Structures are given as C-alpha cells and as structure tokens.
Amino acid sequence: MEPDPPYPSALGADEFRLICLEAASSSDDPIHLMLEVYSLESCPEYETVSYTWTGENGDSRLCKPIYIGKYWDVLLQTNNCWEMLRFMRPRRWPRLIWVDAICINQSNILERNMQVAIMAKIYSACSRVVVYLGPQIAWPLHDRHPRRRRLHELESGTVKPDSAPSQQTSRSIQDVRQPSSPPQKLSELLKLRYFSRIWVIQELLLARSIVIRVGDVDFWADVGMTSHFLSKLPNWNWGATSAAWVQHISKGRGSVTDLKELLSLTSLSQATDPRDRIFALLGIMPVSSPAAPENKQNLTILSRADFQADYSLSCQHVFIGLFAYCLINLKQSNILYHATCLSSDRRHFPSWTPDWTAKFTWRILFHAPNLTIDNVFHELRRLVTEGYWCGEVFHPPVDGHLFELYSLYGPGNPDIVRQRRWDKDAYIDAASGSLNVYLTQYMYLMGKLEIVGKLKKFYIFAARYETITVFLVSEHRIDTILSEDDQIELFVLNNNDDTFTYLLLRYELTEDGEEAYSLVSACPYVFVQFPADRNKNEVPEVRPLFLHELQYSLHDFAMRIESKLESYLFPWNMRAAFPGLLTFRDAMPAVRFLYEQHGELQKTGDAKVNNEVAFACNFSSCIDEVYSPRVEGDSIIITVSTAWKNTRDVYITQAGWVRRHLSSEVPSWRIRVHGSEDGWRAPVLSPFKYRKLFKSGQESFFDVQFKAREVQNLILTSPDTVEIFRDIDELSFHTGETDDSLWELITSGASEKYQFQACPHLKFRSREMRTLCEEINVDGGTFMVTII
Template sequence: MQRWHDVACRYPDVRVSADQTPRCHACGKEPQIAELERSRGPSSSSLSIPPDKRLGDLDLWWPRSVPYVRSSLKPDPESEDAPPVFDSQDDANEQTAEDTIYKSTLGSDEFRLVWLDSAESLDSPLHLNLCDYKLDDCTEYEPVSYTWAGEDGDSTPCKPVYFGPFWDVMLQTKNCWEMLRFVRPWYGNRIVWVDAICINQADIQERNIQVANMSRIYSSGNRVIIYLGPDIAMPLYGKHPRRRRLHEIVDDTITPNFPAPQPTDSSGRRSYVESPKNLKALLGRRYFSRIWVIQELLLSQRAVIRVGDVDFWTDPTTSNYFINLPEWSWERTDAAWVQYISQGAASISTLRNLLLLTSHCRATDPRDRLFGLLSIMPDMSNPSAEGDTSQVEGAGLHADYSLSSQHVYIGLFAHCLLNLGHVNILYHASSNLSRWKACYPTCAPDWTSRTTWRALFDGPELTSEQVEAEIRDIIQEGVRDNRGAESDWYIKPRSSDLVSIIECWGPASTHAATLRPWHKGAHIDASTGALSMNLTHYMTVPGKLKRVGRIGVYQIFAVRKPLATVFILSEYRIDRMVIGDGKDELFILSHPGYYTLPTYILLRRNTDSEDRESYNFLSACPFVQIQTDVSINARGFLHVALKDLQYSVYDILQDLQERLDYPLYVQKGLELTSLEMKGLFAGVETNRQILPLIQVLHSERLNPPGDPDAFVDAYLACVPPEYKTFARGSFLQITFSTSQGGVAETYFKERGKLNGSEARFRYRVRDSGDEWRSTIVSQSKYKQITNSSQSQQWIDICFRIHEVRQALTLYSNVDRIMDTMDVISASTGRTGEDLWSMVTGDPGDECKFICISQAQTYIDLDTKLCDYFGMNGSTFMVSIV
C-alpha cells in the first residue's frame, strides 16, 4: 500500500486521465505502479508463517482446553533429526510508519465494508472507500465469495486498487481485481464485504479477530455474491441478468449465454478458457476446492452465482429441488458439500461427515485447513450433536495466525484425542514419515494427507472372526520362500483341530478401569509435544516380524516362539520398524464395555531418554492374535481376559494378607499337622506370627547360604516372651508350665510321628529347688507329671535348630508365601517400596496397577502362554515422543 502524492499535498484533486491513470492536479503526481510491483514486500495474500521449532523448544498452549504440562526435557542439540532451517523473513506483522488505508485495528465487535464507486467503463480504475461499522449497527451489505488466486493458481499481487480521497494504492491479485470490476455498479455505488480488503491482512491481531467474525459477517449479509472468474461471470454493463434457481442449470430449463471466444494474447494463450456448460463441470472448478468458501456458502441466507448472463440463486430450500432430479447425484461431483448451501452450520450434523465432505479441499495457508472450518464445526464435545459454535469457542478453538502450522496441528491432534476421546486418530500416526520426525511427535497424524482428514475418526471395520478365519487359512496354506520351500515361521499343526487362536478381550480390571483409565491424567508436554497417557503393558514383541498376508487395508505380520506364534495387524510395514531386540512392546488401550476389543499400541522404548517409560510410536494395531497348539492349552481357552491378565500386586498382597492370617498348620497329605507345628512354635497361632522367620528364609533363597544366626534370631522373635525361648548351641529350648498344658500335649502326642520315637526332654518342679530331671518321657509319664500333687511344674523342651528348618520345608504355606514374595520383589522398583514394607504394611495405590509377569497359580490363565511372551497387565503412564 502506498500514498503517492507529494508530502506537502493536503488537498488532493485526483482525476483519471485518458489512459486510465489517476493523476493529482494539486501536486502533479501519479502512482508508479511498475515501481510498486518491483518493491513490494511479502504478499498480503500470503503472510509468512512462523517456522516450526525443534522438539524440546516448543511452547505449546493452543487450544487452551488441552491439558499441557511443562517439563525441562530438551533434545540433544547435535541430533541428526534437527528441523529444517528456514530463511529469515521480515515480520509480516510490521507495518509502514503510517498506514494510510487502515487507520487502526478493528475491535472484536467491529468490521469494515467497501463502498464501491461506479465507473464509466470496464477499464476505469477501481476506486473504493472503507468504512468501519459495529456488527450490531451497520448498513446493508453483500459479502463476496471468491478465491484470491484464479483458476490458474496465480496469487501474485499485481493489480492496483485505489482507496479514499488520496487514491492510496494497494496491489491485489488478478482474480480479486477482476471480481471487484465485476461487482462494481454501473451507476451509484455498492456496499460489499471482501476479505482481502476489509481485513488488514498484515495485522495478525485484526486477522484473528475478523476470522472469528466471518460466520456472522456471511450470515448477516443480504446475499452472498459467488464469483467464479471472468470466464464464467459475464459483466452486463447497462443490462440486467436473467434470474433462475440453481437446479435449473441441471435440468436444461435455461441455457446461459457466454462471451464469444477472445483472441489469443501475446503468449499465444486465449484470454478465456472454454466455459463449463453444466453444474457438475462448475463444481469441478478450483473455487469449489478452496476451504474458505465452504463456510461462506453454508452460512449465507441466500447466494447468487453468475453463470454467463444468468444469475442462479440459492436459499435454504435449494437442496429440495435436486431431490426430484433423477439423474443428479451430489456424491458424483467434486464438491458434494454444496448440497448444504444456505442451510447453516448445523446442516452437516457430525464432525466426521464434515471432514469427509471437505477432505479434498485445499488452502494456501496450511493452518486454514482447520481455521476455515471452525465456524461450521459441529459440537466437538459430542460429535453426534448438531453444530454449536459456542462449544468450539469454549474448547479454545479459534484462529490465531501467530501460531505455526506445527503448533496448530499438534494442538488439533491433542484436542481430538484428549478432549474428544477419538482414539482412532492414532491409526493415522505419522511415525513412519521421516520428514516429520524432527518437528512432530511420532503419534501425531500427517495432516498434509487428504486420507487423514477423510478418515480421521474411522477405526477398523473388520471383526475378530474375519481375522481369525484369514489366519487359519494362512496357517493351512503355509508360506513358501523364493525357492518354493516351505517356511517355518508358523507352528505347523498336526491337524486344523489342534490350532487355537487366542485374543485379548473384555474390560480392564476394576482398578485400571475406574482408577486409571487411559485418559485420566493424560496430557501433552508443552516443550516436547510428547503425549502421556495410561496404557496397559501386554507383551514384548519376541522377535523379528515377517509379513505373511493381507486382509483389507491391513497387512498381517507374524513372529514365532516355541509352540506359539503372534499375529499382528497394521496398515504400515511394521516389519521394517520392529528390530526384535526386546525394546519393541505391545500395549493395550482398553475401551469400556465387556465385549469390546482393545486397541493395541506398538511402541519402541526410547533408550536415549532418562525416563524409563519414554517410547516412540510405531503403529496402532487393531488386532493381535496368538496361535497355539491345543496341547499347551488343554482347557480350550480361546481368549485371554484383560481383567485376568491384570492380576495386580495389590491383589497378590491382599491374598497374601489372607494367607498370613491362616492358622499355623494345614492338615493335608504329608504336611505337618497342627499339633506338630504348635509344638515347634509355642504360643504361635497364625502364619503372620512367623513372618520374620519367613523373611529370613526368603533372603536365604535369594542369596544362599544365608546367616545361621539370623535364622535363630528370627525364630526367637516369633515365639511369645512368656515361653522363655532361647538358643543353646545347636539347640533351641522352650520353657512352659504344666498350666500351659495345651502346648505340652501337642508336643507329646505328635512329636514321635516326626522322629519315629519318643523325644528326650528335661523338666523341673518349682517347689523342688529348681532341681532338673532329664528323662525319656512317654505320654503316660507326662500325665503322671501333670497329675502330681505339685500345683505347677516347669517343663523345658529342647530340639535342634535344623528340625525347625525341616518342618518349615514341609509346610506348604511357607513355600507359597515365599513364592508370592518372589513375585512382589520384582515390582519393588516400580512401586518405590522395599519388599518388607509391602508385605507388612498397607499396599499403596500404585500396587493396584502393577501386575505379575506370569499367571502362576493365582488366576485361570495358561501359565505357559504368559511365560512365552512375557505377558504383563501392568497399567502405567507412558510418554510417547
């Protein structure tokens, strides 16, 4: 934009000369258009977009509704995946020292209108006046819908448009210039709204405000003027167009007249291309592929489109007329969304349908691919509801041209996943695109792909039965190598009846489903863009993958283990991503509902990060199935229930506490009887009371041979002090009175069963001066002692320490308790507690989400299956970078 007058010129007198050049008769100056073209800065129609940043240097905040957190994680500055270097450009937000056209930035309740002066001829210069209005207090006007670039795609500002009394000049694109000439009246003036002119495109603040107001601007105008280009819209100077409804161009009710073919220009090209003669051809023009025109036409109360010498008009009833045209189908056109013209934002009822209908549309500014739809987006908090702009605004989804495309697309991904819960968006992750790795997290989709927009929320359309049938066919047919030899990647069954296909199914455990669902606490790292969410660990991929088949859009991959094979489905070549070094892991993103299958997430552990739960995203997989031989699965299980797989440390500790409260015996088989155990542990009633001794035995199991003194000390700590227990060399001695006859009777009745003979012990009588008497005592002798006249006698029982060890070895409860402690000890690193604290204290909440690595005997799940694949149902928050 430029004021071309002499600096001292205060009262311009601008007149148009015979060669159509404005000239000021007050100062003698005229605009130098050629010089202005040579010196023009960044195009007003193509503002510079802020460059992408390196992951780790981001400052994400948009939209405000997304849960962002900040961390201190920074990438390696020497990383090979450094983002591309962008050429520095002048800040598009900088303006000239004195803006002679736009006096100030518009407020949120304001907008501008163009007063377009009439002219004597088509070649007269375009002269406009701009007036500011309140949205609630404005004159009648007509918004114009057009494209900055014409059908040839030329968006170069090259044509002069003049403003105000000084005829300040601004360069516009050729198509915009042609459009202004078309709408210019041949007498009087006309008031229109034109985005390239009514919005100061160099002022980002104003641009953001006015883009948010566009829905109101287009819906409040008298009618929207649709301009398709000079080869379609015929100027009718001094004449009026014929007027018809839009459907009449389809049923041949009327045939537009077009200008006669024009002679070729200096380059040999015709000035006019061949004009389309029907609506289907019109809908194939570049105009209908631009993202911004969608909201402009849907929000218009009435629209008019000049085709030749006919103005075809539309209103909310237009689509009804097309129903009666048997040969017409919107789906067979290039712009099926036009069927909703003038029907308002709610006419496309779901976000999925909107994205599907507009998936082929384009935008010069990649951010407009989203911004251009915000005014007509259905309620994004409930994709099945009708449109509600307030919901979009409430989510913080507003146009902001200070943001980079990177910022906008990461924010859109986070909003769709974390706010809307559309987990199917993970099927479109761009992890396999190396060109995105430097600037986008691996789980974000490729927003440059039309497929992403078309199928953004679509998930697998297959069923597990279809997948199982395909896998069975693959197993029976086998796979042969290049030489025709049969491959050994799969288990060759003895017969088809011996093949079992196992899949994970069902809802998560109560702990995981209610206390740690995938979305609870999920967030985006504002610096790195990393996604953190709760996932359930399923298995470590046990080796390299081999592609073995295809079903629909999914490829089938397999990896073999002894007696079992894992099948994984993915749209991508994950066999090129999975290395088989034990760092590739399958997680489960579980959905609510008993019969729903989970989504499997294939991740690779990020060894460059200090965070042990940091991963790179490889693929979302709709199905993971395991082929086994029935011989290892004799019970005939066809599923692995997720809730059973998630047998947690908390559950184990709860079972352990129950077992510790069992009485100190189990009368079963060859185990010690209750009386025998009571004879060794006087006054001890439950397993919990011998827990210190079990701890020592467990420590000896882990680090043999152990400390003998520690075993003795633990034993002495188990027996109540009233029994005066102490160690004497390799013997242990318990002292009790005849008034505690139950203990003595236990010893006498059952001791011989262990040793094969009656035991030797000593006894003393309190009234005999502490005289000790040693003898081999039978049960009859014991009765004689206890029935003597003395009121109380003290009896000492002595036995060797190794007898206690022998008894505990035969005691199954001790062995089971120590097995449980083995399982618990493997999880202490994740809970942050030591083993003894976990066994003796109240289990913490974290224990509810850490699961055992194998089924063992606690749940009805095949132990071998878990062992083969390291199946683990622990639920924890992973960070996907």
C-alpha cells in the first residue's frame, strides 16, 4: 500500500504530528500548512484546537481544500474545519497547533487507533486548548485584540460579547445562515451543537487551560475555578444545563471517579461514529492505581488495559464488549433491566444487551428499578384482598388471614456462593455475543402470564396454579410477546450482596441445535401467594422462602444422611446390648446388611430378615475387639470385665440400672461367668454384684449372649432406622448409585458431581418449598446458562 501524499510515513507509537501554520497577508489567502513529526517526550510548545467537524449546521461534506507541504498536496476538509484554520492562522509568527482531522491520517486504521490511544497525553501536554465554536460565534479580530474574561462572567452578566461582527469579518461569515449574535449567557452557550459532541469532553477535561472565543471576548477557564465561581451564582444548576459535564473542565482524568457517572454525564452527547461514544472517553475513564480505591463500594473502576480504541471492530463488538465488561467485571447486573429483549430490532442485538443506539439508554444504564419490596408487597395484598381480574376471569377477594405472600431471601447455599457465583467464569461468546453466566433455576411457568395490576410504571403479572399464585413485576408488557407454546423458565441471579434479579428466559435452540435461552424480561421482584391460616391479629409481612433451600443439592442430602449416621441415634436399649457402639456409623456393616436385606424384603413382600447368622457376623464385626465378639449359631457372644469403668461399658456393667429405667424392649440377653461350668442365666443382678462371689480385688469376666433376631428386629423397628433407610432410598433413586458407590457417597460425600444437582423437594423442613415442588416444577439447580 502506497503512502498518502500528505502523509509520507506512518507514525510510531510515541509520535504525533503538529501543524505549522504560517501567517497570511490576507484572510482570503489559501490555507497552506506544514506537517512536522515529533516525539511525545520531546516536542516544542503547541496548542490544540477543540471543534466539531460538521459545525453548528451539521454540514459534514468534505468540500474545502487545504494545502500541505512543499508540494501543496490537497486535502479536502469540512467547511467548519476550514473556517477554524482561518481563525487560527496567526497575524505575524508561525503557530504550532494540533488538529485531529489533519494530524491523524484518517484513512489509516492502525494509525488512527494508535493516535486515539495517546490523545489524552496530547491534550494534557499542550499549553492550552482553543475552543472554536464556528464563524457565527468566534470572530477573527484583525484590527484589534480580544477582550479577556473568566468563563463564569458570561453567566453572571459582568461582560457581554458584541452583538454583531465588525466590517472586516463580514466577508468571512457571509455564507453562514445562522444569526450572528453570540450567546449572552453560559447556559445559552452550552446549548450549542459543539457541547453535545462526545469528543470535546475529553479535550476540555484534560486541558490545563481553555480559551473560548465568543464574539469579541476570549473567555478562559482553568483548573476548578469555573465551577467554583459558578457555584456561587444564585439559581445555577449544572443538572439543568444541556452539558452538565462542563463542570469538570480542566480538572483532569480523576475528576469523574465512576464509570456510571461518566456515562450518565455524557448520555446526551453525540458522535458521528457510534463507537466514539466509548473511544472518545478512554482518556478520562476512571482507572485503578495504588492510590485508587479499587474495592470501594459503589465505584466502578477500570484498569488501563481494559479498553483500547480499535476501529476495525464493528459497533456490535464494541458495545457488547462494554456491556459485558460492566456486567461481569464491574458487577453491574442492573444493566439487564434495560436489555433489548422486547425491542422490535432484537434480531440485531443479543437479548441481554441494552440498545446502544438509544440516547436514553446511556442515562439509565446502571439504574436499578425505582421500586421497593414493601411497595410491591402492599400492592399485592391490596389486589388479593380486594379481588382482581386475571385475563377474563375475576378472582374474588381473599380474607387477609387466609393467605401469605412469600419472597426469596438469601444467603444462598455456601457451595454455590463459593464455587458458582453468577459472575464466576462468566464470559461472552465472541462469535454470537451470547452471555454465559451461572444462574439458579427457580421454576417453570406454565400457561400464559396475565397482567393483573400496575404499580407506578411497573406491570404486575400472575401465573395461577392449584393452590398458589406466582406474581412477577416487570417494566415490560411481557404478556404481549409470550404464547402458550413458549417454554418459559424463571431463573435467579443472586447478586453478591444477596439481592436478586429474576430473569424470565425463553427456551430456544440455536442454529447449531444447541440449547440456549433468550431474555424476555428482568424482574426486580417475584412473590408467591400461599394459602395460610394466620391469627387475624398477626401483623402481615413478607414471609421468607430461603434460597439455600431452593439450592438444596443431592450432595447436601448425602451429607444430611451422614450427619444422622454420626449422631446418637441408637436407642438406649441397643447401646445396652452392644458396648462401644454409639452411632449408626459404628455399626455400618450391620446397617448396610440390614438396608440391603430390607430392600430385598420390600421387593418380595417378606416381613423379616431370615439370615440371622449373616446378620450376627456383620454386627459382631462392628464391636470393639476388647469384648472378644464371636458368633455361636444365631447368637452373638461378648466378654465383659467387671473392672472396666469406661463410660462406653456402663450399659453392660450396670444392667440393673438399664432394666429399671428402660422399657421391656431390652434384648433378652443372658450372662454367665467366663470360664466356669455354670450355665447361662438371666442377669437379675448387676455384674458388679457378681464380684462378691470372688475374692476381693480379683478381676471377674462375664460372657453376655444376644439373640441376633431380636437385635435386628430392634434396629428395623427403630424410627431413626426407618428415616435413614427412607433417605438412602431417595438418594439411590435420584443418583442411580448402588452398592459400594452409594455407601461411599453417604459416608464420605466424595462425589462432587452431585454438589450442584438440586433437589429442594428432599428438604422436608419447609412446607412452602414442598408446595412449590408439588404444584410447579421447581428445579433449584445452578448451572451455566447461555443467553442469546
């Protein structure tokens, strides 16, 4: 590619061009200039010019020639740029200025990208910025010098620019068809087209000194003084002006500390190239540094490498990247409330992105819905107690104490919060622009959502079921775009502060046949109405549905079974029979044998476990070897010493106490003196009393016999055992695990694949969650969702 004649060589990464503007003997002389290349680190003093290519009349035609270099190469510029160069042309000595349209080769995309990246340095290093507002506002004064005043004096009225140009300037503005009388107030000046252009914001914020020619007056502003003086004027309000960002002129990059504030301040600004809405702000975006409060609450801080101007990217890529950064990196989930999901142009945007072509988008981009949970709660109570129409059906009033309104509350499941936060591993697909983010599936919404009321600018929708009603709040008329054939699911985005954004998603298939969702609406609140029988005197309030119950997983359920195995669940009469066995875990071989036998019994319809010998072997293997456990026929034999005083032996060594304080369900075990020829007898006396039969101080041993059938029947009829077996059945059914893998899951929780497989219906504590599971297909799983 041959170089353009005015630009014989491309600029380096740290270089820029300056215009050397020669003096002219007449204002009608052709505009001729030289371009000189300098390093940013070593350059002469220069000025920059801030203007708009199109001028106040919006004329963007490249129609005026300027001449460059010793060969007078021609470069066409807009009329306003041409007028600006005539205005800037000196009367005596050459003048060094920087003008973006000329100093940057606009046809070289790579150079354009590099120069945009260093524009902040160019404007920060210049001696001053000259603001040119067009020939109808800024008049060249050939016969005299301009008056000089501070900018705030234009608003205070202490100085007024001349209302008409001089005779000498009449020729230069003869083609301008706008009134030649300049603004007499700063508030009027800020209404000019110039102050609506996005590029001028960076230019004026970074400038150390600014000069604005209005009529015959050069108004100047510098660091902070303009805002300081204007704040003392009565009735001055930056928010009421057309360019509130002007309050930050000359204050530098740090004057706007929050990206949200910056985008809001510039929401009314315009750009010929939509991408410039971002690129033009790169030099003044807040950045992180050792002194910057990166973790300060509510601040949205960028790093210097976050964004770079790249005009090879499409508008879609640029704005999807911006929204993705704000959503994922800055945790600004509020932008989902302003998505284009219902826009007629949705085919041009991913459903989760705001419409970047709308001016209003930039003002509200980070705003949360102006609605509180109490507002919604009281309006819903009014609707239910007074009755409401749902479609063509009227639902009569309900007595206030016969229903309750529930809403989700945090925090979530600790495993989900730690490993599957909504923003963890979130990403945007570069090819499709789809958002991939962790969400918790709440419920499937069956049938058509009907509008039942309105609160401020929000609509209230209802989905009715057998005994419950789900109410959703949205700013959009979602009922107008959903059909009964749509598969609609409600997901929960759990913000890191335990507030929720509810996402109404429509199930779809991509062109490649992949499962995905499109965003229908982001809802700030979802309530569920349950039947109740409250005390009439009870004060109504929002009742909690706990998010951690919704996210209850099979892994949690396995841990719940394990905790039961670890607790003291054996009946006291069982502990009396088996020393050292305090928990079900201690007797795991026997428990597993009985569970597996119990399953076979359920299949065959038998009532008892018949293999007493096998049970006796499994159970005796659980007993501490110090008791010398052994199996004789269908009995289990242990040996007990009267000298043992360990607490684990108390129920054996004090059998009399056990018999006095427990029911008659104590196993009918028998006792004999170990090694003697005496036969078995019932333990009518405590083993300690048997010691009297021997010499004082002599250690005595006794054999104790238990019938295996009595022990296994005692276990099977225990309420604790019944509950544990029922839970194990549920776990096996939902996981498909059996045999060794099932018991490994129960005893160690080793299978992480069930850590995020939700089963809220298995958490039996919440009646409301059970009702949701019974009437609506509530899932509760947290997984990566693709939103196209």
